[in-house]
Amino acid sequence: MVNLVKSGVIVRDNEPIGLFGGGEINSEDVNLVLNRVKCAVAADGGAAALIDSGRVPDAVIGDFDSITAEYRAQIPCDRLFPISEQNSTDFDKALRSICSPVVLAAGFLGARVDHQLAAFSTLVRLQDRPCILLGAREVIFHAPPRISLDLTAGNTVSLFPLRRVTGRSNGLEWSIDDLVLMPDGQVGTSNRALGSVTLEVDGPGLLTILPRAALDQVMQAFQSGQTGRWPARAG
Known part of the structure; x- marks a missing residue:
């Protein structure tokens, strides 16, 4: 509308x-x-x-x-x-x-x-x-507070921070637990899904890059309302 x-x-x-x-x-x-x-x-x-x-x-x-x-x-x-x-x-x-x-x-x-x-x-x-x-070949989105996706084992899951970000993951070959991701420090490119993946992020700033075939799942996740939503930035 x-x-x-x-x-x-x-x-x-x-x-x-x-x-x-x-x-x-x-x-x-x-x-x-x-x-x-x-x-x-x-x-x-x-x-x-x-x-x-x-x-x-x-x-x-x-x-x-x-x-x-x-x-x-x-x-x-x-x-x-x-x-x-x-x-x-x-x-x-x-x-x-x-x-x-x-x-x-x-x-x-x-x-x-x-x-x-x-x-x-x-x-x-x-x-x-x-x-x-x-x-x-990919879809790229700003990671919401949480997202769960039923990916195919071996799918590339790249996480690239544009700010300092921490979080937790399940279903990734290399967990992001206890990591501090930063654009000029640790990044998370070329990770791999073991199957279903859950990602929780403590704050905004993390880009998520997935195979294009995951598009419909990502859309459904956002539409479900279960991802949560970051508030608008002040100013």
Whole structure:
């Protein structure tokens, strides 16, 4: 459901919302997301991928410096939500304007490394906005307070901290119990699942990277409400 802008929220839904960016994205990714959501939002130039697939975005959010006049003309004016400030990315502008149990985002990984790093930063900074980034081979999300997943033994489970983080795990080949994870210290890449995995984190700041095949399980975990949710950052 697209709302009038209140308290910064433009799009609100009790079901997952799809978010499309202008980075690397193909028709398979577009269809994968659209098959799992009812509401589709574009971050600026991400509208092109949606329109090319035959779907007009329910909302377009961004500074509108990358959407072409051709695509913009195909979108009703009441679905366009320009945010002109230049201190944040279009992904940031869109994600902070969406309220949903989980956002499934495509078109934000691949291509430029600086764009990917900015997307990871946004995931952690907007800690109260659960979001799954869809990559070519992985899915990436900001770890909630707790999550349980029935993974296949041998699946890669990478944990990368963007802040100082501690926590506990069950079902990982190398437990994170008693570890202090830090971006300039101990990280948790290339761990492996023994089967079902439970991860508990003491605070926000940990990126979780799983095989793309785990997408539906991750979405269901967020939708279940059993993961808990980090509060919005002050300021």
